[in-house]
Amino acid sequence: RHYTGLANYASLLRNHAFLLALKNTVLFLAGAVGVTLLVSLLLALLLRRLLSRSGLLKAALALPLTVPAATVVILVTILLDRYGSLNGLVRVTGLKPVNWLDGVWARRSMILLYLWKHCGLFTLLLAAALETVPKDEREAALLDGAGKMRMFFSIELHHIAPALLFVVLAGLLFGFRFFREIVLLFGRYPAEDLYLVQHFMRNVFALLDYQ
Numbered sequence: 001r002h003y004t005g006l007a008n009y010a011s012l013l014r015n016h017a018f019l020l021a022l023k024n025t026v027l028f029l030a031g032a033v034g035v036t037l038l039v040s041l042l043l044a045l046l047l048r049r050l051l052s053r054s055g056l057l058k059a060a061l062a063l064p065l066t067v068p069a070a071t072v073v074i075l076v077t078i079l080l081d082r083y084g085s086l087n088g089l090v091r092v093t094g095l096k097p098v099n100w101l102d103g104v105w106a107r108r109s110m111i112l113l114y115l116w117k118h119c120g121l122f123t124l125l126l127a128a129a130l131e132t133v134p135k136d137e138r139e140a141a142l143l144d145g146a147g148k149m150r151m152f153f154s155i156e157l158h159h160i161a162p163a164l165l166f167v168v169l170a171g172l173l174f175g176f177r178f179f180r181e182i183v184l185l186f187g188r189y190p191a192e193d194l195y196l197v198q199h200f201m202r203n204v205f206a207l208l209d210y211q
Helices: 005-012 014-049 053-065 070-080 085-092 104-131 135-143 147-177 177-186 197-206
Strands: none
Touching: 005 014, 014 070, 014 104, 014 177, 053 104, 070 085, 070 104, 070 147, 070 177, 104 147, 104 177, 135 147, 147 177
């Protein structure tokens, strides 16, 4: 028998397709989770008073997460296809249509789709965390002359840090699961900017390259 040692790993790190997939996966997760976290935090700060009074608003924010992947794919195709509704509006304005599902726009479109699908849930989680900030600490900060920015960074951010960590971890998990929508939209061999680690794994396993 021949002992391979770390030869399989060395071969993997020389594989152009794997390195491309790894780079794209890191960029997609960083962009999707980062943008969604920032937007969700801003919305939570803006809407925390309304969220505590409106069950309908809470349901509306959580609704996108319940939409099945197949339905999302149909809606995205109708809106963002080369001859879809969005490009129809672009043509009406006299501008040049954009291929939203190809090239550099493909990753941006998927980041926006991820934002739409998960922003509501993250907003609810962060708004709930903001409600746990002790009122006496806020009142003491106001008496000391602290503004809203100082209060957020010195008091509120400290209390919601565990919720922020949870949202980041959940966002990463949702990001890996988001492969369903991408593969349904683009197939096994998508645009180069959207070729992810999951594509690579699926393709090599299909070729029986198990090691």
